[in-house]
Amino acid sequence: MSADPLIHETVLTGDRTTGPLHLGHYAGSLAARVRLQDRCRQFLLLADAQALTDNADDPAKVSRNVLEVALDYLAVGIDPAKSVICVQSCLPALADLTMLFLNFVTVARLERNPTVKEEIRLRGFERDVPAGFLCYPAAQAADITGFKASLVPVGDDQLPMIEQTNEIVRRINRIADAPVLPECRALTAPVGRLPGLDGKGKMSKSQGNAIALSATADEIRAAVNAMFTDPGHLKVADPGRVEGNVVFTYLDAFDPDKAEIQALKDHYRRGGLGDRVIKARLEDRLQALLGPIRARRSLFAADPGQVHDILRRGTAIADVLTRQTCAEVRRALGLYHLNGAGVPSV
Amino acid sequence: MSADPLIHETVLTGDRTTGPLHLGHYAGSLAARVRLQDRCRQFLLLADAQALTDNADDPAKVSRNVLEVALDYLAVGIDPAKSVICVQSCLPALADLTMLFLNFVTVARLERNPTVKEEIRLRGFERDVPAGFLCYPAAQAADITGFKASLVPVGDDQLPMIEQTNEIVRRINRIADAPVLPECRALTAPVGRLPGLDGKGKMSKSQGNAIALSATADEIRAAVNAMFTDPGHLKVADPGRVEGNVVFTYLDAFDPDKAEIQALKDHYRRGGLGDRVIKARLEDRLQALLGPIRARRSLFAADPGQVHDILRRGTAIADVLTRQTCAEVRRALGLYHLNGAGVPSV
Numbered sequence: 164m165s166a167d168p169l170i171h172e173t174v175l176t177g178d179r180t181t182g183p184l185h186l187g188h189y190a191g192s193l194a195a196r197v198r199l200q201d202r203c204r205q206f207l208l209l210a211d212a213q214a215l216t217d218n219a220d221d222p223a224k225v226s227r228n229v230l231e232v233a234l235d236y237l238a239v240g241i242d243p244a245k246s247v248i249c250v251q252s253c254l255p256a257l258a259d260l261t262m263l264f265l266n267f268v269t270v271a272r273l274e275r276n277p278t279v280k281e282e283i284r285l286r287g288f289e290r291d292v293p294a295g296f297l298c299y300p301a302a303q304a305a306d307i308t309g310f311k312a313s314l315v316p317v318g319d320d321q322l323p324m325i326e327q328t329n330e331i332v333r334r335i336n337r338i339a340d341a342p343v344l345p346e347c348r349a350l351t352a353p354v355g356r357l358p359g360l361d362g363k364g365k366m367s368k369s370q371g372n373a374i375a376l377s378a379t380a381d382e383i384r385a386a387v388n389a390m391f392t393d394p395g396h397l398k399v400a401d402p403g404r405v406e407g408n409v410v411f412t413y414l415d416a417f418d419p420d421k422a423e424i425q426a427l428k429d430h431y432r433r434g435g436l437g438d439r440v441i442k443a444r445l446e447d448r449l450q451a452l453l454g455p456i457r458a459r460r461s462l463f464a465a466d467p468g469q470v471h472d473i474l475r476r477g478t479a480i481a482d483v484l485t486r487q488t489c490a491e492v493r494r495a496l497g498l499y500h501l502n503g504a505g506v507p508s509v
Numbered sequence: 510m511s512a513d514p515l516i517h518e519t520v521l522t523g524d525r526t527t528g529p530l531h532l533g534h535y536a537g538s539l540a541a542r543v544r545l546q547d548r549c550r551q552f553l554l555l556a557d558a559q560a561l562t563d564n565a566d567d568p569a570k571v572s573r574n575v576l577e578v579a580l581d582y583l584a585v586g587i588d589p590a591k592s593v594i595c596v597q598s599c600l601p602a603l604a605d606l607t608m609l610f611l612n613f614v615t616v617a618r619l620e621r622n623p624t625v626k627e628e629i630r631l632r633g634f635e636r637d638v639p640a641g642f643l644c645y646p647a648a649q650a651a652d653i654t655g656f657k658a659s660l661v662p663v664g665d666d667q668l669p670m671i672e673q674t675n676e677i678v679r680r681i682n683r684i685a686d687a688p689v690l691p692e693c694r695a696l697t698a699p700v701g702r703l704p705g706l707d708g709k710g711k712m713s714k715s716q717g718n719a720i721a722l723s724a725t726a727d728e729i730r731a732a733v734n735a736m737f738t739d740p741g742h743l744k745v746a747d748p749g750r751v752e753g754n755v756v757f758t759y760l761d762a763f764d765p766d767k768a769e770i771q772a773l774k775d776h777y778r779r780g781g782l783g784d785r786v787i788k789a790r791l792e793d794r795l796q797a798l799l800g801p802i803r804a805r806r807s808l809f810a811a812d813p814g815q816v817h818d819i820l821r822r823g824t825a826i827a828d829v830l831t832r833q834t835c836a837e838v839r840r841a842l843g844l845y846h847l848n849g850a851g852v853p854s855v
Contacts, residue, residue: 211845212608219612220684222842229845252839253847255601258608262558262648265641266565270616273640294619294647295611298640302608338566475847493598496568499557499575501599501821 169202174350175312177208177251180228181218184235185373186449187357187366189456190416192316193239195352199316200245206310206481207236209474212252213302216295217286233470235376238460243473249481250474251306256485260305260492265298267334268327273297278323304328308344309485316350325349339495344488357416362391362409376453377460383453387446392438399437410441417448515548520696521658523554523597526574527564530581531719532795533703533712535802536762538662539585541698545662546591552656552827553582555820558598559648562641563632579816581722584806589819595827596820597652602831606651606838611644613680614673619643624669650674654690655831662696671695685841690834703762708737708755722799723806729799733792738784745783756787763794 176196178184184193199205209232214225229250236248251257273279279300283292295302307315307328315325325347332344356365359372366373374386392410396403405411405428414424427444430436463470494500522542524530530539545551555578560571575596582594597603619625625646629638641648653661653674661671671693678690702711705718712719720732738756742749751757751774760770773790776782809816840846 209845215609215612215844222684222844226843226845250845250847252844255605258604259601261608262604262641263561265644266561266639268640269637270640270643271637291615291617293612294614294616294644295608297616298611298644301640338568471847478847497572498561498568498598499555499572499596501596501817501824 167202169199169314172203172314173310173312174199174203174205174314174316175208175307175310176205176316177210177306178232179214180209180211180225180232181214182228182368183231183375183377185366185368185375186453187359187373188235189239189376189452190357191318191352193235193241195316196246197240200242203314205246206312207241207246207248207477208251208306208481209233209249210251210306212257213299215252216293216299216302217288219293219295229474230467230470233474234460234463237463237470237473238376238456240459243477247480248474248477250478253478254309254481254485256482256489257302257305257309259489260309260485261298261302263489263492263496264301264304264331264335267331268301270297272327272330273300276300276323276327278321281320300324300327301331304331307347308332309488310481311345311484311488312347313345314350315347316352318352318356322349322351335492335496339492339497341495343492343495358409358412360386360390360409362407374449374453376456378453378457380450380454383449384446387442387449390442390445392441396431396438400434402434403431403436403438405431410438410445413445414441414448417452418444513548515545515660518549518660519656519658520545520549520551520660520662521554521653521656522551522662523556523652524578525560526555526557526571526578527560528574528714529577529721529723531712531714531721532799533705533719534581535585535722535798536703537664537698539581539587541662542592543586546588549660551592552658553587553592553594553823554597554652554827555579555595556597556652558603559645561598562639562645562648563634565639565641575820576813576816579820580806580809583809583816583819584722584802586805589823593823593826594820595824599824600655600827600831602828602835603648603651603655605835606655606831607644607648609838609842610647610650610677610681613677614647616643618673618676619646622646622669622673624667627666646670646673647677650677653693654678655834656827657691657830657834658693659691660696661693662698664698664702668695668697681838681842685838685843687841689837689841704755704758706732706736706755708753720795720799722802724799724803726796726800729795730792733788733795736788736791738787742777742784746780748780749777749782749784751777756784756791759791760787760794763798764790 176192196205209229211225211229215222218225233248241248279297303324304327317325329346332346335344336342358364359366359370361372363372364370374383390409392408393404411428418424427436427441431441522538542551542553555575557571557575561568564571579594587594625643649670650673663671675692678692681690682688705712705716707718709718710716720729736755738754739750757774764770773782773787777787
């Protein structure tokens with residue numbers, strides 16, 4: 164039996180701490196992270212500093228959600244003995260690296276970054292884009308390289324961030340004339356983003372079309388009942404559309420019995436299968452998935468001191484690693500260095 | 510006798526570490542700093558991180574000149590027992606504060622900053638301006654507020670940086686709903702910038718029209734001999750122009766006997782006073798000024814370990830202060846806080 168090809172990889176991933184996570188995050192990344200933590204070294208960054216880049220007017224929200232996202236991680240089965248969970252803004256070496264990296268990327272290059280352009284458009288910033296927001300690709304490059312991550316799970320829309328990171332890495336390695344930082348590769352998700360309950364775009368808390376990971380049984384039931392199916396499928400006997408039918412999209416994502424789902428799709432297309440039946444099946448699957456997550460989340464939420472302690476330990480580990488990387492980069496570039504004897508070694 | 514009005518002030522000043530300092534720096538700021546260190550609390554920042562914003566391709570130059578500028582400080586009489594001399598890039602709290610501040614200023618505001626606009630023009634950056642360079646007003650705001658400086662000695666062209674800093678301070682204090690950071694005031698120099706030897710613009714090493722603080726007696730003599738006077742003053746008997754005559758500008762700056770200089774100017778204007786006479790007088794003054802500076806500089810340069818030790822001690826003091834400020838800002842904004850018990854106090 165050959166060794167797992169991921170065994171030597173270091174994965175960096177994480178979330179902006181702007182709100183609790185939802186089923187879309189679970190399908191798109193959290194489930195994969197739970198599997199990854201058994202296969203390689205994994206760091207999960209609670210990206211509160213990045214969340215501030217477009218939430219500067221509400222730092223309390225960003226701070227409060229550090230705990231909420233951590234609870235979501237623990238609830239889905241992220242194990243702090245296997246994955247390092249750490250708080251971005253408590254890692255000064257990442258700020259140090261970011262400040263350094265900003266010198267190795269031009270304003271024009273940041274403005275051309277397709278991900279940043281699209282996100283600026285979505286937020287309606289136009290000329291009022293906060294400088295921190297424009298600069299966040301350099302901060303992401305610092306996050307990735309600070310942990311010397313080799314693999315970064317991303318959606319297709321985030322691929323330009325990986326390219327931006329590797330551009331900075333190559334420029335620094337060229338100036339240092341040494342491979343001080345590794346390039347990273349994208350680990351793209353095999354499945355697309357989960358649509359919202361209304362079928363309009365991706366699931367998003369701000370769009371009100373999401374199911375929170377902490378959703379109660381009643382909330383799950385109500386969400387499935389409200390779910391978009393096929394507006395032309397008025398009577399049970401009518402043929403129905405499966406494409407764009409959110410219930411089937413979710414069944415594809417969460418029902419392990421692919422053959423039965425295929426049979427249900429065929430039946431639905433022919434006519435004679437009511438929305439009630441497929442919704443009942445989906446609800447069963449979601450209750451079975453989210454019930455244990457909700458229960459674990461409640462247990463951890465009842466003891467926030469324990470969660471903060473997990474974050475403190477993870478951040479302490481991350482602090483050592485990122486400081487070490489920062490020191491290596493500074494040394495490789497020949498920056499001024501105060502050592503114990505007061506005599507720089509550079 | 511009333512107390513010195515500066516006694517409660519904290520002054521932050523410093524220099525980009527891109528090369529040794531020259532007579533223009535002495536006249537424009539170093540001499541004032543030597544006086545200020547007896548009147549208030551003074552921090553001198555060796556701004557290597559800022560120097561990197563437009564020297565990313567040559568970090569070794571920036572690093573090497575940390576020592577050179579420190580030697581210049583000590584040579585002119587900056588006393589490390591009175592002034593704290595510290596190395597910017599070795600103060601991670603300044604990077605942390607900068608990253609935070611970048612969220613409180615827009616890209617458009619940075620691009621409108623007149624000082625930044627002019628410096629981008631001078632450097633011919635156009636669209637290739639490094640992101641770190643565009644962002645450096647936020648880094649300066651971090652420097653100033655990190656030390657809670659109340660007074661910042663600046664030239665007129667730097668006044669927009671003070672305004673930019675205070676804008677960030679006000680925005681943070683408003684969001685924190687508390688006066689966590691003080692606003693600062695500019696301390697503008699009473700004298701203008703010293704022109705170069707050639708009378709073209711200000712003295713600048715890159716223009717080759719400067720006298721280094723480490724200049725030898727021969728270099729000083731040669732510099733004064735090459736100095737621009739009045740191209741119309743061909744014969745000693747001719748009337749000469751004093752305005753724009755670099756020798757008289759320097760005599761105004763460095764000769765303490767104002768009455769004698771006034772008499773020399775009158776004589777020069779009437780005719781009958783040769784350039785040789787005024788140049789000899791200026792050379793005497795400069796040799797008298799720079800001789801002891803050169804001697805002190807040589808003494809310190811012979812013992813770089815001692816200088817690095819001074820920087821290490823100053824940076825250690827600055828590290829404590831700037832970390833404290835950073836922690837106060839984070840706390841006031843309610844950012845996530847890992848304390849010893851692992852339970853955030855926010």
